[in-house]
Amino acid sequence: MKIMVIGGGGREHAIIKKLNESEQVTEIFALPGNGGIAKDAKCVDIGAKDIPKIVEFAKENSIEFAVVAPDDPLVLGAVDALEDAGIPCFGPCANAAIIEGSKVFSKNLMKKYGIPTAEYEVFDDMEKALDYIKTAPIPTVIKADGLALGKGVIIAQTREEAEDAVKSMMADKIFGESGSRVVIEEFLTGPEVSVLSFTDGKTVVPMVSSMDHKRALDGDQGLNTGGMGTVAPNPYYTDDVAKECMDKIFLPTINAMAEMGRPFKGCLYFGLMITEKGPKVIEYNCRFGDPETQVVLPLLESDLFEIMKAVREERLSEVEVKFADENACCVVLASKGYPKAYDKGFEIKIGELEDNADYYIAGAKLENGKLLTNGGRVLNVVAKAQSLEQAISDAYKAAQSITFDNAYCRKDIGQRALQALKK
Ligand code: AMP
Numbered sequence: 001m002k003i004m005v006i007g008g009g010g011r012e013h014a015i016i017k018k019l020n021e022s023e024q025v026t027e028i029f030a031l032p033g034n035g036g037i038a039k040d041a042k043c044v045d046i047g048a049k050d051i052p053k054i055v056e057f058a059k060e061n062s063i064e065f066a067v068v069a070p071d072d073p074l075v076l077g078a079v080d081a082l083e084d085a086g087i088p089c090f091g092p093c094a095n096a097a098i099i100e101g102s103k104v105f106s107k108n109l110m111k112k113y114g115i116p117t118a119e120y121e122v123f124d125d126m127e128k129a130l131d132y133i134k135t136a137p138i139p140t141v142i143k144a145d146g147l148a149l150g151k152g153v154i155i156a157q158t159r160e161e162a163e164d165a166v167k168s169m170m171a172d173k174i175f176g177e178s179g180s181r182v183v184i185e186e187f188l189t190g191p192e193v194s195v196l197s198f199t200d201g202k203t204v205v206p207m208v209s210s211m212d213h214k215r216a217l218d219g220d221q222g223l224n225t226g227g228m229g230t231v232a233p234n235p236y237y238t239d240d241v242a243k244e245c246m247d248k249i250f251l252p253t254i255n256a257m258a259e260m261g262r263p264f265k266g267c268l269y270f271g272l273m274i275t276e277k278g279p280k281v282i283e284y285n286c287r288f289g290d291p292e293t294q295v296v297l298p299l300l301e302s303d304l305f306e307i308m309k310a311v312r313e314e315r316l317s318e319v320e321v322k323f324a325d326e327n328a329c330c331v332v333l334a335s336k337g338y339p340k341a342y343d344k345g346f347e348i349k350i351g352e353l354e355d356n357a358d359y360y361i362a363g364a365k366l367e368n369g370k371l372l373t374n375g376g377r378v379l380n381v382v383a384k385a386q387s388l389e390q391a392i393s394d395a396y397k398a399a400q401s402i403t404f405d406n407a408y409c410r411k412d413i414g415q416r417a418l419q420a421l422k423k
């Protein structure tokens with residue numbers, strides 16, 4: 001089976017490595033992939049958002065199955081276009097990807113179907129939003145309606161910050177048209193849990209839970225990033241919490257989407273907060289999370305391609321989705337300075353790793369046979385082990401075998417999870 005994966009980060013590298021384990025998969029193309037992915041797939045220089053070219057490539061190369069991984073092409077309708085051209089896909093159609101593409105859509109869905117989430121108001125008029133802020137509880141959370149490269153959420157600690165956030169989104173348009181409408185919502189507290197799930201629109205199968213580390217610096221300080229590391233499973237996601245999530249969040253969401261004529265097929269990501277009043281949805285993503293995928297897929301024992309095909313064919317309930325009863329830790333090696341300005345072009349040297357460790361390349365390019373850093377998040381080092389403690393220590397040990405100038409990583413990935421286990 002000749003397949004194609006759209007995207008070019010660490011998440012896509014993890015998906016590709018897992019798909020390569022399937023006996024049915026004979027050849028993988030990555031569009032665009034990256035210099036590190038090139039070891040595991042044939043990279044093609046077509047951007048993930050260039051849908052006409054993606055479709056043309058798929059037809060010309062007799063691609064038999066496509067996996068669309070990033071949010072932009074999903075929201076823009078890549079799956080619709082490929083399916084129309086006769087290419088079976090894993091991923092939601094645009095009318096379902098809107099669950100991530102519009103916060104207003106997802107908040108209204110949760111309200112209509114009684115799915116627990118933060119209280120909120122929607123504004124498309126800046127003056128009304130500013131008026132509302134005068135009396136809103138502080139801290140307050142301001143979210144751009146549309147996609148904003150994962151940066152469209154501002155947590156305002158003061159009224160002034162809230163006003164600035166609204167103005168920057170609605171008047172200065174720092175996120176472009178994504179900010180013409182905003183959601184202003186209640187600030188919730190509690191540990192966060194990421195749950196990725198497979199769903200074919202009828203059945204939903206949660207994968208092993210995980211914990212992201214979004215801030216740039218140790219101790220959850222510094223700027224928000226795309227994610228500096230992950231562990232799985234997440235100790236806050238107990239069996240009781242899992243059951244409550246299934247009954248009050250996962251199934252109601254899948255059923256609501258189906259009822260609205262927007263069946264969700266693909267990977268639906270639930271960003272949850274475990275509040276004192278129970279689990280609540282912070283966000284939905286219409287795709288695999290990054291870097292959650294990098295700890296979740298290494299623990300998957302079943303055939304990823306079989307599952308993806310079953311999702312596409314709406315027979316997810318017939319296949320096995322089994323995860324190893326182990327722990328995984330992913331440490332992101334980033335360029336010093338990320339998420340602000342950073343230098344690139346440094347050579348990456350990868351030494352021998354132990355059998356329980358692996359790496360995924362996120363931002364690198366090949367030049368004259370050398371792998372050079374080419375992004376903020378450069379690569380992910382992952383290790384699995386029986387205990388979380390061991391997985392963390394093995395991931396950091398593996399990270400020492402991979403070097404490049406100006407490398408930076410958080411030193412405390414997994415520590416919060418370890419503390420939670422000890423309680
Ligand atoms: P997002 O970009 O949607 O992933 O949100 C970024 C982060 O903002 C989340 O991971 C949470 O830590 C935080 N966040 C979003 N919404 C809320 C909320 N209503 N209350 C507290 N924190 C929030």
Ligand code: GLY
Nearest residue numbers: 212227289290291
């Ligand atoms: N790790 C969060 C995300 O993928 O959006």
